[in-house]
Amino acid sequence: MSDVIVHDPRFNALHIGHARLEKLWTGCRWAEGPAYFPAGRYLVWSDIPNDRMMRFDETDGSVSVFRQPSQNSNGNTTDRQGRLVSCEHRTRRVTRTEQDGSITVLADRFEGKRFNSPNDVVVQSDGSVWFTDPTYGIDSDYEGDQAESEIGACHVYRIDGQNGAVTSVIQDRVRPNGLAFSPDESVLYVVDTGASHVPGLPVTITAYDVTADGRTVGASRLFATCPDGFFDGLRVDRHGNVWTSAGTNVFCYAPDGTHLGTVVVGEIVANVCFGGPKRNRLYICGQTSLYSLFLATNAAV
Ligand code: MG
Numbered sequence: 001m002s003d004v005i006v007h008d009p010r011f012n013a014l015h016i017g018h019a020r021l022e023k024l025w026t027g028c029r030w031a032e033g034p035a036y037f038p039a040g041r042y043l044v045w046s047d048i049p050n051d052r053m054m055r056f057d058e059t060d061g062s063v064s065v066f067r068q069p070s071q072n073s074n075g076n077t078t079d080r081q082g083r084l085v086s087c088e089h090r091t092r093r094v095t096r097t098e099q100d101g102s103i104t105v106l107a108d109r110f111e112g113k114r115f116n117s118p119n120d121v122v123v124q125s126d127g128s129v130w131f132t133d134p135t136y137g138i139d140s141d142y143e144g145d146q147a148e149s150e151i152g153a154c155h156v157y158r159i160d161g162q163n164g165a166v167t168s169v170i171q172d173r174v175r176p177n178g179l180a181f182s183p184d185e186s187v188l189y190v191v192d193t194g195a196s197h198v199p200g201l202p203v204t205i206t207a208y209d210v211t212a213d214g215r216t217v218g219a220s221r222l223f224a225t226c227p228d229g230f231f232d233g234l235r236v237d238r239h240g241n242v243w244t245s246a247g248t249n250v251f252c253y254a255p256d257g258t259h260l261g262t263v264v265v266g267e268i269v270a271n272v273c274f275g276g277p278k279r280n281r282l283y284i285c286g287q288t289s290l291y292s293l294f295l296a297t298n299a300a301v
Contacts, residue, residue: 003293004263010254011261014241019294021263021284024056025063030143031285032233033120035076035084036275043275043283044084045290046073048143051090056283056290058276063290072137072144075120075178075233075271085129087118089137089144094118094129094159107131107159107166113150115157117143120178120233120271125185125301126214127161130169132176132190135197156190158215169216170208174198178233178271182240182255183300186210188217189242191231203230205244205253223257233271233285237297243282245269250284263293274299 003021006012031054033046041058044066052068053076067073072089079085084097085106092115093108106129109115117137122130134154137144156170156179170176174194181188188208195201203226208217224231229247236242240255250263250272267286275281275292279299284291 004261006261008254008258008260010258011252014237014239014252014295014297015261015263016294016296021265021291021293024061024290024292025054026289028054028285028288028290030270030287031290032074032270033076033087034271034273034275034283034285034290035078036273036279036283037078037082037084038277039082041277043273043290044076045283045285046070046076046086048072048074048089053086054290074118074137074143075131077121077123079123079129080125080127085121085123087121087131089117092117092137092144094121094131106164107157110151110155110157110166110168116149116151116154119176122179122181124158124161124181124214128214129159129161130156130179130188131159132156132173132179134175134177134193136175160215167216172220173206174201178231178244180234180236180242181210181300182236183238185214189223189234189236191234191244193230193232195230202226205231205234205242224251224253224259229268232269235272235274236300237274237295238300239297240300241297243272245271245284250282265291 028047029049043056053066055066071091075087138147177191205223207223208220232245234244242253
C-alpha cells in the first residue's frame with residue numbers, strides 16, 4: 001500500500017515512488033509547530049497540552065525535550081537569521097529566541113489589549129512577522145489558560161521588521177490558523193478553522209494578494225475547502241505548491257488550487273515543515289507523533 005495518492009499527474013514530479021512515510025517518534029498529546037534548524041540539523045516542535053517543545057536530532061534520530069515549560073507554545077518558525085520564532089498560548093504572545101538563548105517578546109498586545117492566543121507564524125523576507133490569533137489557547141485550560149478574549153475578534157497581525165509596530169492586516173476570518181506566503185510573497189494563504197465554533201462553516205484556505213509594499217493585503221479568493229476534517233498548518237514548496245494538513249492526511253495543492261496529491265498519515269495532522277540539508281524532507285506533526293517523508297521538491301525558502 002502506498003503512502004501517497006496521486007490525484008493529478010503533476011503530483012508524480014513531486015513525490016518519490018519508493019519513499020515511505022516514516023514514524024519518527026510518538027508520545028505527544030497534540031503535536032504542532034514544526035520548525036527546522038539547518039545549522040544544527042534538528043527539528044523543534046510543540047507538544048501543546050504537555051507544555052513542552054521537543055527536538056528531533058536529524059543526525060542520530062534521537063528526541064529530547066527542548067523547552068519546558070513552553071508556555072503552551074503552538075506554531076513555530078525560523079526567521080532569515082535562523083532564530084526560533086514562537087507563538088505562546090499561555091502568555092498570549094509571540095517571541096523570538098535569540099542566538100544566546102534569551103527570549104525577546106515581539107508582541108503581546110494590540111492597541112493595549114492582550115492577544116487571544118497566537119497560533120501560527122511566518123516571517124516575511126523583510127523580517128516582518130505575520131501571525132494568526134484565534135482563541136484555541138483561551139477556550140479552555142487544556143492548551144493554555146482559559147480566559148475571555150480582550151480583543152473580541154480573531155485577526156491576522158503583522159509585526160513590522162524595522163520598528164516592531166503591530167498592525168491588524170486581516171479581519172474577515174472566523175478562526176484564522178495556519179498561514180504561509182507564496183515563494184515571491186505576492187500571496188498569503190490563511191487557513192480558517194472557524195467550524196470549531198460555528199458548526200457547518202466550511203474549513204478553508206483563503207489566498208490574499210499582498211500589497212506591493214508588503215505591508216498588508218488586498219483582494220482575496222477562496223483557494224481550497226477541506227473535504228473532511230480540518231486544515232491547520234501549511235507550508236509552500238519552491239514551485240508554489242501548498243502542502244497542508246487536511247484531516248488525517250497531508251494534501252498538496254497546485255498554485256491554481258488543484259488538489260494534486262495526498263499523503264496518507266492515518267491520524268489527525270496538525271502541521272508540516274520542510275527540513276533536511278536539501279529541504280526536501282517533509283516533517284509532519286500528527287496528533288501524537290512526528291513523521292517524515294522525503295519528496296521530489298524543496299522548501300520555498
Ligand atoms: Mg494551528
